[in-house]
Amino acid sequence: xxxxxxxxxxxxxxxxxxxxxxxxxxxxxxxxxxxxxxxxxxxxxxxxxxxxxxxxxxxxxxxxxxxxxxxxxxxxxxxxxxxxxxxxxxxxxxxxxxxxxxxxxxxxxxxxxxxxxxxxxxxxxxxxxxxxxxxxxxxxxxxxxxxxxxxxxxxxxxxxxxxxxxxxxxxxxxxxxxxxxxxxxxxxxxxxxxxxxxxxxxxxxxxxxxxxxxxxxxxxxxxxxxxxxxxxxxxxxxxxxxxxxxxxxxxxxxxxxxxxxxxxxxxxxxxxx
Amino acid sequence: xxxxxxxxxxxxxxxxxxxxxxxxxxxxxxxxxxxxxxxxxxxxxxxxxxxxxxxxxxxxxxxxxxxxxxxxxxxxxxxxxxxxxxxxxxxxxxxxxxxxxxxxxxxxxxxxxxxxxxxxxxxxxxxxxxxxxxxxxxxxxxxxxxxxxxxxxxxxxxxxxxxxxxxxxxxxxxxxxxxxxxxxxxxxxxxxxxxxxxxxxxxxxxxxxxxxxxxxxxxxxxxxxxxxxxxxxxxxxxxxxxxxxxxxxxxxxxxxxxxxxxxxxxxxxxxxxxxxxxxxxxxxxxxxxxxxxxxxxxxxxxxxxxxxxxxxxxxxxxxxxxxxxxxx
Numbered sequence: 001x002x003x004x005x006x007x008x009x010x011x012x013x014x015x016x017x018x019x020x021x022x023x024x025x026x027x028x029x030x031x032x033x034x035x036x037x038x039x040x041x042x043x044x045x046x047x048x049x050x051x052x053x054x055x056x057x058x059x060x061x062x063x064x065x066x067x068x069x070x071x072x073x074x075x076x077x078x079x080x081x082x083x084x085x086x087x088x089x090x091x092x093x094x095x096x097x098x099x100x101x102x103x104x105x106x107x108x109x110x111x112x113x114x115x116x117x118x119x120x121x122x123x124x125x126x127x128x129x130x131x132x133x134x135x136x137x138x139x140x141x142x143x144x145x146x147x148x149x150x151x152x153x154x155x156x157x158x159x160x161x162x163x164x165x166x167x168x169x170x171x172x173x174x175x176x177x178x179x180x181x182x183x184x185x186x187x188x189x190x191x192x193x194x195x196x197x198x199x200x201x202x203x204x205x206x207x208x209x210x211x212x213x214x215x216x217x218x219x220x221x222x223x224x225x226x227x228x229x230x231x232x233x234x235x236x237x238x239x240x241x242x243x244x245x246x247x248x249x250x251x252x253x254x255x256x257x258x259x260x261x262x263x264x265x266x267x268x269x270x271x272x273x
Numbered sequence: 274x275x276x277x278x279x280x281x282x283x284x285x286x287x288x289x290x291x292x293x294x295x296x297x298x299x300x301x302x303x304x305x306x307x308x309x310x311x312x313x314x315x316x317x318x319x320x321x322x323x324x325x326x327x328x329x330x331x332x333x334x335x336x337x338x339x340x341x342x343x344x345x346x347x348x349x350x351x352x353x354x355x356x357x358x359x360x361x362x363x364x365x366x367x368x369x370x371x372x373x374x375x376x377x378x379x380x381x382x383x384x385x386x387x388x389x390x391x392x393x394x395x396x397x398x399x400x401x402x403x404x405x406x407x408x409x410x411x412x413x414x415x416x417x418x419x420x421x422x423x424x425x426x427x428x429x430x431x432x433x434x435x436x437x438x439x440x441x442x443x444x445x446x447x448x449x450x451x452x453x454x455x456x457x458x459x460x461x462x463x464x465x466x467x468x469x470x471x472x473x474x475x476x477x478x479x480x481x482x483x484x485x486x487x488x489x490x491x492x493x494x495x496x497x498x499x500x501x502x503x504x505x506x507x508x509x510x511x512x513x514x515x516x517x518x519x520x521x522x523x524x525x526x527x528x529x530x531x532x533x534x535x536x537x538x539x540x541x542x543x544x545x546x547x548x549x550x551x552x553x554x555x556x557x558x559x560x561x562x563x564x565x566x567x568x569x570x571x572x573x574x575x576x577x578x579x580x581x582x583x584x585x586x587x588x589x590x591x592x593x594x595x596x597x598x599x600x601x
Contacts, residue, residue, distance in 0.1 A: 234540070244534065
């Protein structure tokens with residue numbers, strides 16, 4: 001047989017694992033050869049002999065010799081991932097799919113709406129964008145979590161807020177005594193923004209219910225359907241547009257997505273599941 | 274199309290010789306079924322050339338039920354005899370998926386390249402056969418290396434590809450002159466085609482089917498799904514169903530294993546959401562995939578009218594009854 005084997009993973013050394021919240025950990029890895037990807041693309045991570053699942057990296061797409069992935073414990077493979085410690089070897093296939101078309105964001109207000117572990121892929125997007133910060137008019141970050149302790153990347157937010165073109169707003173569903181920021185669902189943050197919504201682009205990533213109501217609010221505020229970018233969660237298994245698990249109407253989300261504009265998918269079945 | 278003619282005896286001798294180079298698979302008749310078997314010296318005489326469709330679809334040779342797609346593989350070249358036109362037609366879609374230039378599946382490619390496919394004329398059919406409903410004819414017109422017609426103790430071999438021509442040349446057949454298919458073969462083909470058209474006159478074509486099944490008609494799907502047990506037989510024996518699951522083994526090996534949207538949890542995500550949780554949605558999804566989504570994605574319906582899903586269904590769900598009712 002000749003040619004590249006699309007089913008065979010590259011090997012990544014797991015250097016360390018950091019706990020972000022009770023259910024979420026970040027895995028720091030080094031690839032066997034430099035690994036190139038675009039922000040918004042995803043990879044399939046294999047735990048040897050256990051299984052494979054899709055994740056979007058949470059580290060910058062500018063960095064080729066290291067990769068970080070933040071993973072919530074949700075099913076069988078993620079549970080096994082959470083049991084791993086530094087020194088193990090993981091398999092990675094990819095990158096797969098279509099990422100964010102950053103060139104279309106240039107010169108514009110960019111609204112980034114994220115919730116829960118959906119902040120992980122948005123960290124990759126933000127780190128990638130901030131490398132060329134001046135290309136964007138302003139980056140408005142609206143992040144939500146259930147409680148203050150559920151926010152991942154706690155140490156990162158200070159760095160983020162210090163960027164001159166960044167506006168950072170955070171909210172929690174349920175505040176505690178020390179919380180001085182907003183309380184309420186993540187869409188309330190959108191109402192605080194002073195932005196020309198008709199000209200802005202927006203990126204949404206999070207749990208399906210947040211994606212749905214976040215998108216509907218953005219549209220109400222005037223963001224154009226073709227300027228709302230959604231990162232869709234489906235059961236991506238092969239990543240190659242073959243196995244059928246992530247079919248959504250006439251798209252294979254793994255190959256045609258996972259990033260779609262609202263305009264592209266609004267008439268498709270089960271977009272919010 | 275012009276063909277080479279050989280006697281049954283000559284053809285049997287060719288197969289005897291071919292066994293030293295090739296694995297040979299061909300339909301062999303059992304009491305109530307016909308299916309592909311590996312042909313040994315003794316079985317050459319048992320090959321059933323005038324069979325109806327074999328139970329197993331051709332796809333199983335290129336996209337096996339289970340295949341290790343990381344480990345190295347070694348395969349003997351194969352001849353597959355007796356492939357009906359409904360299975361040949363399905364190759365169009367399978368090739369688009371597995372030989373997609375963005376992500377070429379080298380295991381599928383190897384399986385295709387290592388195989389010489391002999392298409393065959395169907396001179397008989399069963400109640401479920403309905404290739405003509407979708408514009409196909411019951412004899413080889415594409416996607417095989419050699420087409421085979423059988424009449425009056427002779428085979429008429431029509432090369433369709435360079436690989437097929439080369440095989441026939443090596444076998445000493447291609448040196449004789451090619452002739453038009455004899456009129457009795459043409460007559461048998463026409464008779465089968467006419468019979469199929471008559472049997473299937475009420476089945477809507479692909480376009481009409483699309484309109485019918487796109488209608489909001491939850492009751493229809495619930496009614497038929499009441500007899501469905503999610504066994505997945507309809508997908509397993511379907512010549513175009515291509516879904517699979519990658520199952521992990523030690524040393525990062527992966528097994529590409531047939532899977533189907535008819536099984537529970539096929540689309541379920543880690544957080545628990547599952548668009549196909551309800552059985553009637555899974556049943557409907559099978560039809561939407563074949564008559565709506567595949568045409569939108571690949572320009573063709575994903576049904577070749579082989580009718581195996583009707584034969585295989587233990588709930589006796591008849592695909593054509595659903596479609597006729599949906600199109601009313």
